[in-house]
Amino acid sequence: MVNFRKYVSSVAVLASGLFLAQSTVSTVLYSQAYDNQKSNLNLPSPIAAVVEKTVLSAKELVDINVNTMMTDPVLKNATWGFVVYDPKTKKVISSYNENTPLVPASTTKLLTTETALNLLGENYRWMTQLEYSGSVDENGVLNGNLYVVGSGDPSLGTNKAGAWSYRDIVADFISGMSREGIKKVNGDIIIQTALFKGNISRLPENVVWLENNNYYLPVGTTREINPANEKLIVKKGNTFSGEKKFFYVSPYNSQMVFADKYEGDGILTTKLPDAPAFLANTLRATMIKSGLAVTGKVTPKMTDATPESRKLVSSYKSPTLGDIIYYTNQHSDNSLAEALLKTVGFQSKGDQTSESGRIVVTNHLKEDGFDMLGLNYIDGSGLSRSNNVTPISQVKYLTSLMDEKYYKTYLTSLPIGGQSGTLKRMFVGTGNGQIFAKTGTLNKVKALAGYMKTNSGKTLVFSLLVNNYSGSVDMVKKRMEKILEPALDL
Known part of the structure; x- marks a missing residue:
């Protein structure tokens, strides 16, 4: 605990310090008047600070x-x-x-x-893998399912800490399918991860919902959400303010969420905790756009009593935990x-x-x-x-x-x-x-x-x-x- 004695240099000591530049002031005088100066919040003058440092x-x-x-x-x-x-x-x-x-x-x-x-x-990494079941025929048709297997990578698709974007991961997955000779998928894209399943998170007790005019929601269900579909519910902020405030409500879970960044034209960069679901939907959309047909839909399978035999197509490693x-x-x-x-x-x-x-x-x-x-x-x-x-x-x-x-x-x-x-x-x-x-x-x-x-x-x-x-x-x-x-x- 601090010993709250009041150290002050008297006017005489300060004055002598100015004239005796080569000498060292060796004593500190206590002034009862200091008790009446508690409310003085001004920093000491440069001269007083120099003298004070020589004695304290x-x-x-x-x-x-x-x-x-x-x-x-x-x-x-x-x-x-x-x-x-x-x-x-x-x-x-x-x-x-x-x-x-x-x-x-x-x-x-x-x-x-x-x-x-x-x-x-510190070298721990999360793995997100693309696998397939069934077989690929001579025409490049996969008669089976694609599996996006997640492991709870918190950085997946975020570009944070050197993490790849969804676009980069999807491009790598599609390259892997090309190496396997897959030109069409006659089946579903299945999301399989036991980690963070559901992700129906309410915030911890007494959490700060409103802070500096921003709303925060660190986690929550945002399955199959594209940031472009989020609804901006307040104006962007004061034109004269350097700091913009952003809010949105997810139409999928009816909760208030904070947007990290506003990019204009109603597009928000948002948090996507259900990253494997968004990745799988992005994969399917990209496949179709690039002419790689998929007949089925994206569907989750958190548990599997009779798992299919599967082959690894591609594997994405997260940045290290460090x-x-x-x-x-x-x-x-x-x-x-x-x-x-x-x-x-x-x-x-x-x-x-x-x-x-x-x-x-x-x-x-x-x-x-x-x-x-x-x-x-x-x-x-x-x-x-x-x-x-x-x-x-x-x-x-x-x-x-x-x-x-x-x-x-x-x-x-x-x-x-x-x-x-x-x-x-x-x-x-x-x-x-x-x-x-x-x-x-x-x-x-x-x-x-x-x-x-x-x-x-x-x-x-x-x-x-x-x-x-x-x-x-x-x-x-x-x-x-x-x-x-x-x-x-x-």
């Missing part, structure tokens, strides 16, 4: 900034917690409300993505995080529910010695306001990962201050290239947790979670930078 340690400067923020109008009525931790000494350097359970927003993804790395390995986790954390991708939650549930429990995923993640955390007191893990992405974690448990958890063989991959997946991902516009000056952390943002929630490389070459671990602040997100970001920047001198 980096730790003291961190503590002072934390103390100042307690009376800052943006944070004084907020609930927030902070820890900066030395992984070598296993000691807290500075902290405030470190044991308070707080809404972590998307820093929840730190738990989800690490669990996936731990259980599956690549997908890099994309997930850099872009704070909610749909990928929720898919990873289901994936670890399936791999460990044999079913594809979010509940199984939550059990797997929390069991993994217990086995790794995570401080479960104050933890409430509800979803994989951090969209639920029912998620809770304490700052101290986050930093100790992040510290424990530094000994894992996949730590480099995990660290690399985190946005870098001033340089990449969701941290590109923070720490543009001081701290540029030195902060490696996951961000989190919900309405009146801002979070940041990860690692920092200090100016002396140390690696420190930190967590800064702010709930129910006043003002704008940018105002909170500035306060977060002010708290963390002196720690770079530790």
Whole structure:
């Protein structure tokens, strides 16, 4: 816990510092008047800052900034917690409300993505295969069925993390059929995957439906949906606004969904959780357009008591799990995080529910010695306001990962201050290239947790979670930078 003494340099000391440039001020005077200056939010003048640094340690400067923020109008009525931790000494350097359970927003993804790395390995890939049953006659007619066999690839068709587009996968499948001499299919295209079957997902409890005027739905049934058929239900936004807001309702499941991108003319780029179904329908449409006739329809077959003998035509490999986790954390991708939650549930429990995923993640955390007191893990992405974690448990958890063989991959997946991902516009000056952390943002929630490389070459671990602040997100970001920047001198 921070020792909230008030360190101030008197006017006399400041003045002497100006005239005695070659001497070092060795004492810090305490002024009772400082108590009456708590509401002064202006940053110190450059001269005062130089003198202050000559007489105060980096730790003291961190503590002072934390103390100042307690009376800052943006944070004084907020609930927030902070820890900066030395992984070598296993000691807290500075902290405030470190044991308070707080809404972590998307820093929840730190738990989800690490669990996936731990259980599956960074080189894990998903396979999506095209197979056929029956036989091909001398005229190139397949008297049998085509099978699209999925394995729950969360990146399928998304172009995320280097994943192929649906068009590229379909082209590869059709090339495979050509190699097999198939010119016509006298049968159905069957979707066969036990993973994520149904996918009739309601959002986790207390999830944020409306956030910054956007609606979010990370998963849901969107079988056989072409994005062009989605219905835009609000105008594109204020002409003078740089940020456009997009909404749509799926006519197939009557749920509100968030569109990632608006491309004009009523076309929306949407999330397609039922990717194998969309892939199979795209395959059939492309086959027909290219003159490769198919007599049957696209149909799902989740279970098969008497499976047909089948031959592999083509196989598509997803990007590695390491690549997908890099994309997930850099872009704070909610749909990928929720898919990873289901994936670890399936791999460990044999079913594809979010509940199984939550059990797997929390069991993994217990086995790794995570401080479960104050933890409430509800979803994989951090969209639920029912998620809770304490700052101290986050930093100790992040510290424990530094000994894992996949730590480099995990660290690399985190946005870098001033340089990449969701941290590109923070720490543009001081701290540029030195902060490696996951961000989190919900309405009146801002979070940041990860690692920092200090100016002396140390690696420190930190967590800064702010709930129910006043003002704008940018105002909170500035306060977060002010708290963390002196720690770079530790």
